[in-house]
Amino acid sequence: MVETLSIAVIGAPGVGKTSIIRQFIYNDFSEAYTPTRSRYVHRPSVILNGNMYELKVLDVPPITSFPASASQEWLDLRCRGVRNANAYILVYDICCVESFEYVKMIRQQIVENREGSSSEVPILVVGNKRDLQRQRFMPRRAVSVLVKKTWKCGYVECSAKFNWHVVLLFKELLGIAVARGMRQNHTSIRLQGALQRNRCTVM
Ligand code: GDP
Ligand code: MG
Numbered sequence: 001m002v003e004t005l006s007i008a009v010i011g012a013p014g015v016g017k018t019s020i021i022r023q024f025i026y027n028d029f030s031e032a033y034t035p036t037r038s039r040y041v042h043r044p045s046v047i048l049n050g051n052m053y054e055l056k057v058l059d060v061p062p063i064t065s066f067p068a069s070a071s072q073e074w075l076d077l078r079c080r081g082v083r084n085a086n087a088y089i090l091v092y093d094i095c096c097v098e099s100f101e102y103v104k105m106i107r108q109q110i111v112e113n114r115e116g117s118s119s120e121v122p123i124l125v126v127g128n129k130r131d132l133q134r135q136r137f138m139p140r141r142a143v144s145v146l147v148k149k150t151w152k153c154g155y156v157e158c159s160a161k162f163n164w165h166v167v168l169l170f171k172e173l174l175g176i177a178v179a180r181g182m183r184q185n186h187t188s189i190r191l192q193g194a195l196q197r198n199r200c201t202v203m
Pocket of ligand 2: 018034036059
C-alpha cells in the first residue's frame with residue numbers, strides 16, 4: 001500500500017513557497033512574482049529508502065492565522081486541509097525579519113491549536129533565498145539553534161532560485177514524518193537524484 005502524506009507549506013507572502021514547490025516537482029523557477037491567491041494541491045510521488053510515498057503538498061496562500069477550529073478551516077477555502085496536515089513546512093526569507101516573525105507566530109498556533117499528541121506534528125522551518133545571504137538579518141547558526149533547541153523543529157536553508165537544498169528539505173521532513181508516524185528506523189537516507197519526467201523523486 002502506498003502511504004499518503006499531506007504537507008502544508010505556509011509562510012508570509014513572497015518568501016518563495018510556490019518557488020520551492022515548483023522547483024521540487026517541476027525543476028522550474030520564475031523570477032517574476034505571481035502571488036498565490038488560492039490554495040493549490042500538488043501530488044508528487046517520492047521514493048525514500050525504497051518505499052514509495054504519495055505526497056499531497058498544499059501551497060497555502062497567505063493566511064492571517066492558523067485555523068483555530070475545524071469550522072474556521074471549513075469556512076475559509078484557503079485553509080482547507082491545513083489543520084490535519086501530517087507535516088508542515090514553514091518558509092521565511094532569510095533577509096526579511098517580518099517573515100521570520102510570521103513563521104514564529106504560525107508555529108506557536110500550530111502547537112496550540114492542534115489537539116493532544118497531534119501537536120507534536122513534524123514541523124520544518126525553511127530559510128529560503130540563501131543566495132542572498134549577504135543581506136540576511138541573523139546568522140544562520142543563531143537561527144538554527146533557536147529553531148532546533150527552543151522550538152523543537154527541524155531547520156534547513158535553501159535557495160529555490162538555484163535549486164540548492166530543495167530536495168534535501170523534503171527528504172528531511174519526510175524522514176522525520178516517517179520515523180514518527182510509522183515508527184520505522186531509517187538509518188541511512190541516500191539522495192539519488194530527481195526524476196522529473198514522471199514527477200517522482202528518488203530521495
Ligand atoms: P510565495 O508568495 O511565498 O509563493 O513566493 P514565490 O514563490 O511566488 O516567490 C516570490 C518571489 O521571490 C519571486 O519573484 C521569486 O522569483 C523570488 N524567489 C523565490 N525563491 C527565491 C530564491 O531562492 N532566491 C531569490 N533570489 N529569489 C527567490
Ligand atoms: Mg505563492
